[in-house]
Amino acid sequence: MVSKSVIQEQMAKQEYKYGFVSDLDEDTAPKGLNEDIVRLISRKKNEPEWFLEWRLRAYRHWLTMKEPKWSNVTYPPINYQDIIYYAAPKPKKPVNSLDDVDPEIRNLYAKLGIPLQEQERLAGVAVDAVLDSVSVATTFKDRLAELGIIFCSFSEAVQEHPDLVRKYLGTVVPFNDNFFAGLNSAVFSDGSFAYVPPGVRCPMELSTYFRINAQDTGQFERTLIIADEGAYVSYLEGCTAPIRDTNQLHAAVVELIALDNAEIKYSTIQNWYPGDKNGKGGIYNFVTKRGKALGANSKVSWTQVETGSAITWKYPSCILQGDNSVGEFYSVALVNNYQQADTGTKMLHIGKNTRSTIISKGISAGYGRNTYRGRVQIHKGATNARNYSQCDSLLIGSTCAAFTFPDIQVQEPTAQMEHEASTSKIGEEQLFYCQARGITPEDATNMIVNGFCKQVFLKLPMEFAVEAQKLIGVSLNLEGTVG
Amino acid sequence: MLEIKDLHVKVAGKEILKGIDLSINDGEVHAVMGPNGSGKTTLAQVLAGRVTYEVTGGTARFEGKDLLAMKPEDRAREGVFMAFQYPVEIPGVSNAYFLKAAVNAIRKYHGREEIDAMDFVTLVQDKAKLLGLDETFMKRGLNEGFSGGEKKKNEVFQMAVLEPKLCVLDETDSGLDIDALRVVANGINAMRSPKRAMLVVTHYQRLLDYVVPDFVHVLVDGKIVKSGDADLARNLEKHGYGWILEETPRPPQAARA
Numbered sequence: 001m002v003s004k005s006v007i008q009e010q011m012a013k014q015e016y017k018y019g020f021v022s023d024l025d026e027d028t029a030p031k032g033l034n035e036d037i038v039r040l041i042s043r044k045k046n047e048p049e050w051f052l053e054w055r056l057r058a059y060r061h062w063l064t065m066k067e068p069k070w071s072n073v074t075y076p077p078i079n080y081q082d083i084i085y086y087a088a089p090k091p092k093k094p095v096n097s098l099d100d101v102d103p104e105i106r107n108l109y110a111k112l113g114i115p116l117q118e119q120e121r122l123a124g125v126a127v128d129a130v131l132d133s134v135s136v137a138t139t140f141k142d143r144l145a146e147l148g149i150i151f152c153s154f155s156e157a158v159q160e161h162p163d164l165v166r167k168y169l170g171t172v173v174p175f176n177d178n179f180f181a182g183l184n185s186a187v188f189s190d191g192s193f194a195y196v197p198p199g200v201r202c203p204m205e206l207s208t209y210f211r212i213n214a215q216d217t218g219q220f221e222r223t224l225i226i227a228d229e230g231a232y233v234s235y236l237e238g239c240t241a242p243i244r245d246t247n248q249l250h251a252a253v254v255e256l257i258a259l260d261n262a263e264i265k266y267s268t269i270q271n272w273y274p275g276d277k278n279g280k281g282g283i284y285n286f287v288t289k290r291g292k293a294l295g296a297n298s299k300v301s302w303t304q305v306e307t308g309s310a311i312t313w314k315y316p317s318c319i320l321q322g323d324n325s326v327g328e329f330y331s332v333a334l335v336n337n338y339q340q341a342d343t344g345t346k347m348l349h350i351g352k353n354t355r356s357t358i359i360s361k362g363i364s365a366g367y368g369r370n371t372y373r374g375r376v377q378i379h380k381g382a383t384n385a386r387n388y389s390q391c392d393s394l395l396i397g398s399t400c401a402a403f404t405f406p407d408i409q410v411q412e413p414t415a416q417m418e419h420e421a422s423t424s425k426i427g428e429e430q431l432f433y434c435q436a437r438g439i440t441p442e443d444a445t446n447m448i449v450n451g452f453c454k455q456v457f458l459k460l461p462m463e464f465a466v467e468a469q470k471l472i473g474v475s476l477n478l479e480g481t482v483g
Numbered sequence: 484m485l486e487i488k489d490l491h492v493k494v495a496g497k498e499i500l501k502g503i504d505l506s507i508n509d510g511e512v513h514a515v516m517g518p519n520g521s522g523k524t525t526l527a528q529v530l531a532g533r534v535t536y537e538v539t540g541g542t543a544r545f546e547g548k549d550l551l552a553m554k555p556e557d558r559a560r561e562g563v564f565m566a567f568q569y570p571v572e573i574p575g576v577s578n579a580y581f582l583k584a585a586v587n588a589i590r591k592y593h594g595r596e597e598i599d600a601m602d603f604v605t606l607v608q609d610k611a612k613l614l615g616l617d618e619t620f621m622k623r624g625l626n627e628g629f630s631g632g633e634k635k636k637n638e639v640f641q642m643a644v645l646e647p648k649l650c651v652l653d654e655t656d657s658g659l660d661i662d663a664l665r666v667v668a669n670g671i672n673a674m675r676s677p678k679r680a681m682l683v684v685t686h687y688q689r690l691l692d693y694v695v696p697d698f699v700h701v702l703v704d705g706k707i708v709k710s711g712d713a714d715l716a717r718n719l720e721k722h723g724y725g726w727i728l729e730e731t732p733r734p735p736q737a738a739r740a
Contacts, residue, residue, distance in 0.1 A: 428535070433571045435555035436531045436564075437585035437641065438592065447584060451575030451624070 029086035035059060038186050041086050045155045045189065048162060058175035058185030065179045071342040072371040072403055073311050075284065083249060085187045085220070144204075148197040149233075151206055154222055157193035164195055168226055172255040172292045172319070180251040180313075181288040184220045188253070191221035196231035196262075205461055207236040223254040227262035229295065234265040236464060248273075250309075252287045260295030260322065265303070267460055268316075269468055272308035274475075279338025279367075282310025289316035290346075293325035293354075301328040302345065303459045305468045307475040310339060315373065317346035320354035320382075327356040330456040332468070334449075334475050335368025335400070344373040344405075349385040349415070358389040361453050364400035365476055371403040378415040386416045393423040394452050396445065396476070424452075446473045484509050484680045485530075485550075485649055490541035492522075492529050499525045501705035502541065507649070510677040514691055514716060515684045517702035518724045523684045524568060526702070527653040530682075531565035532558050545649065559585075560592035562648030566638035566655050572626040578637065579621040582607065582644055589645065610643040614670050631658035639670040650674065650681045656690035668693030688720035701727050 029040055038059050042052040067078070144151050150161060157165050175185035192208045208223065227233050237254075250272065256264045266289075275282025285308075291300030302316040318327025329345035347356035362370040370393065378385045393402035404421055426448050434444030450457070450469055457465045485507040492500035499522045507513050517523050529536045530543065532555030543550040545563060553561065573581065586606075587597045598606070607621065614636045626634050635655055642650055652671065656664055671694050675681070683694060691699075691713065699715040700707045701724075709715065709727055719727065 427571075430571045430573060432531075432533055432555060433567065433573075434581075434585075436559055436567070437581070437645070438556050438559035438588040439584055440556050440588070443584065443588070447576050447581070448573055451573055454575040 028084055031084050032081040033059075033083070033085055033187065037085050041187055041189055044086060045158070047155075047158055050166065051158055051162075054170070054175075055186050058182055059187075061176050062179070062182035062186055065176075065182055067179050071313050072369070072373070072405070073313065073340040073342050075311055075340075078249060078284070080183075086189050144202070147200050147203070149200060149202055150193065150195040152193055154188075154191035154193050154224065157224070161193070161195070164226065165193070165224065168224060168255070168257055170255075172257060172290045173253050173288050178288060180286040181253050184222060184251050184253045184288070188220040188222040191252070192223045192225075194225045194233060194235065196227050196233045198229040198231060200228075200231050202231070202233040205234050205236050207238070219248075219250045219252070221252050223252070224257075225255070225264055225266070226257045227259065227264045227298075229259045230261045231259075232263045232265075234461065235267070236461065237266070237268045238271070238467075248283050250283050250285045250287065252289075254287070254289040254316075256291035256300055258291065258293050258295060258298035258300055258322075258325075261297045262295060263299040263301070264291060265301045266291070266316070267464055268302075268304040268306075269464060269471065270304065270306045270308050270312070271471055271475075273310075274308045274339050275310040275337065277337045277366075279310070282339070283308065285309035285312045285314060287314045289314065290319065291317070291327070292319045292321060293327060293351075294319075294321050295325070296322040296351070297324045298322045299326040299328075301326075301330075301459075303328075303330040303456065304332070304343075305453075305456070305460070305471065306331070306333040306341060306343060307471050309341075312339075312341040312343050314343045315345055317348070318356060319348045319350065320356065320385075321350045322354075323351040324353045325351050326354070328459075329356075329358045329360070330459045331359070332361045332363070332453045332456045332472075333370055333372075334363040334472060335365070335370045336475055337366040337368065339366075340369045340371075342371040342373055344371075344375075346375040347377070347387060349376075349378045349382040349387070349412075351382060353384045354382055355385070356387045358387070358391075359455055360389075360391045361456055362391070362393045362402050363396070363449055363452065363472075364393065364402050365396040366400060368400045369403070370401070371405065373405045373407075375407040376409070376417065378410045378412045378417075380411040382412050383414045384416075385412060385414070387418065389417075389419045391419075391421045392452065393421075394449065395423065395425045396449075445476065449476065484546060485682070486542075486544045488542045490526075490529070490543060491539045492525055493537045493539050494525060494535065498539070499536075499705055500529070503702075503705075503707060505700065505707065507680045507682060509680060510675075511698065512675065512681040512683065512694065512696045513698045513700065514696035515682065515700050515702050515707075516686070516688075516716060516719060519686070521702045522705045523686075523702055524653055527565055527568075527651050527682070527684050530558075530563065530651055531555060556588070557592070559645075559647075560589045563651065564642050564645055564647035564649065565651040566635075566642055566653060568654040568657060570626050570629075570634045570638055572624070572629070574624045574627050576625050577622050578625055579607065581625045582641060585641070585645060607644060610640055613643060613673055614640045615666055616640060632660065632663040635659055635667055636663065636670070639667050643670060643674060646674075648679055650679065652681065652683045652685075654685055655683075656685055656687065664689065665693065688716050691716045703727065 029037055038055050042055055173181050175182050194206055196202050225235055256266060258264050272283035272285055293300045300318045304316060306312055316329060320327050327347050333341045333343050335341050344360060345358055358374055360372045362372055364370040372391045374389060376387045391404050395402060402423060406419055408417060426445060430448060431441045431444050435441060449472055457468055460468055487503055487505040490500055490503040515523055525536060538551050550558060583603055626637060655667060659667060668690060683696060695713050699711055699713060701709040
């Protein structure tokens with residue numbers, strides 16, 4: 001059928017434009033994992049004793065855990081002894097300002113289009129860039145400091161703000177939470193830390209850009225964000241990785257804590273290398289993200305656009321502990337070629353009058369497998385809790401697949417639950433209609449997909465929304481769509 | 484403007500059009516009428532370039548160019564517009580966004596710059612008024628949840644904005660109540676011009692009471708069996724298609740299989 005080939009043509013080979021490798025001199029640990037490696041990482045980071053102890057406890061517990069097998073993805077066994085757990089670019093001298101950052105690193109970020117310099121002042125984005133495992137430059141720190149906002153690398157937070165780290169680390173995602181969170185707790189080498197003091201509204205979007213550079217490295221970063229009473233912060237996270245034949249593991253942990261009347265908005269654009277069109281290479285993105293709406297009237301909101309990674313295993317969740325707290329999850333997950341995604345959310349309603357909203361948009365093309373997995377739990381005592389869930393799947397072509405596994409557990413008779421789901425397919429009729437108006441099938445597909453995602457894109461900060469739209473076009477490899 | 488010669492078309496292996504000859508000049512309005520299953524929609528779709536319709540013989544030239552060799556989007560860009568009998572819905576893509584994309588795709592093809600946002604608004608407002616469409620209409624998803632009447636109005640509205648050279652209207656009157664029919668017909672009539680031609684495909688006479696054609700062709704079993712002026716359509720309405728069939732020698736039974 002001609003119509004079928006029109007659609008398939010558009011999904012042809014994937015172009016991953018961030019697939020360059022930077023030639024940096026890396027300070028690298030030997031492959032494999034044992035207590036010595038954990039100690040080495042801790043020593044490299046000059047961590048206090050209590051922190052090392054915490055890592056070791058995590059490591060010892062991790063040894064007793066098994067890799068989860070319940071997700072709807074398949075991959076060959078991972079050899080955890082064949083991974084390098086620490087790789088830091090060697091700085092030529094201590095990094096005090098942007099000018100001191102290795103020009104090679106800055107070139108790399110320039111290629112990614114990250115505004116590390118003056119433009120970012122205009123863009124109003126404060127970037128904490130994490131390359132492999134070390135945060136290379138944190139900008140805007142001074143301006144934020146005037147407001148009492150702490151925004152720095154995790155390592156720095158351990159040194160400079162140990163009390164805050166000690167108070168909140170692992171309170172949302174404990175090291176015994178799951179296999180990958182345990183691994184992360186033992187070996188994570190850096191990440192981002194943000195603290196917004198009471199009553200302060202963070203005036204700019206905080207942003208971290210993660211990138212995996214060294215071969216065979218796992219990236220295990222950790223993010224901890226705390227919004228104190230009445231504070232507000234919006235945080236952006238973007239990710240890319242160079243093209244490699246082998247698979248790389250990315251097991252991050254993100255913890256968000258919102259106290260009374262505080263709000264945290266966390267947006268992600270995940271564009272890790274997805275593997276080539278035959279499914280070779282690509283990132284395994286096994287991430288634990290969770291927010292605790294701890295205080296009364298607090299709010300945690302997740303927005304994610306997932307277009308990359310060979311495998312995505314990720315469920316940004318909300319623990320709605322405070323009364324009247326609100327949790328939100330807006331997600332677009334796109335799989336093409338042989339990508340697999342098992343993603344969704346958990347909304348745990350504990351406090352009274354808690355509300356949650358889930359909008360999940362899954363797009364499957366090529367031989368991609370896309371799974372939405374969601375759990376909504378209304379605990380006893382969470383009176384008048386409300387949840388609205390909407391899961392939509394869009395199929396492009398006839399070789400992809402979409403799955404939905406909603407799990408709803410209600411222990412409170414006053415709860416109100418709504419769940420809607422739909423599956424649709426971009427049809428020859430839709431494409432022809434657009435063509436009959438002068439629009440190419442590639443542009444039409446892009447338009448239809450973006451229309452499908454609109455509800456979620458509207459939740460993204462403006463500049464991120466534009467990037468997300470472009471990324472969707474690139475990920476489907478629709479010729480001539482961007483521009 | 485359009486020159487169709489001995490056009491044969493198959494759909495799913497079955498021959499639907501069995502040798503169509505039709506010549507349309509600038510400024511002319513032609514109506515094609517015929518009973519259900521006679522091939523009217525096939526003719527419209529094949530001119531617009533639907534891939535599921537397989538051309539097995541004959542030619543169609545648009546302004547001297549080989550229309551059948553062109554991709555559907557290029558036909559649209561050259562100035563062929565088809566108003567669909569069943570317009571599709573595209574949720575989340577607003578009418579305004581879609582139409583602007585279409586306008587710009589056509590402009591780009593002709594080496595022109597993209598339309599200025601303000602110019603687009605002005606262009607659209609004037610045309611929308613013509614069809615009695617309000618501002619909220621532009622913000623709604625493309626045909627998303629539209630009534631049958633709204634969808635048809637939207638087709639004519641798009642046609643008015645895109646200003647094609649050749650308008651092919653596929654049963655644009657079907658499913659319209661009398662008020663909507665009048666609005667749609669006014670929209671079509673406003674587009675009549677010495678430089679533009681129209682091919683109006685319809686089952687009923689009633690649209691042709693408003694949009695009076697210069698020529699009427701009767702399509703039966705994949706062939707034009709009679710051509711005439713507007714009176715032909717009125718006679719058809721009075722006597723039914725049976726009247727034509729009695730007058731016309733029936734094709735051999737085997738061809739109907």
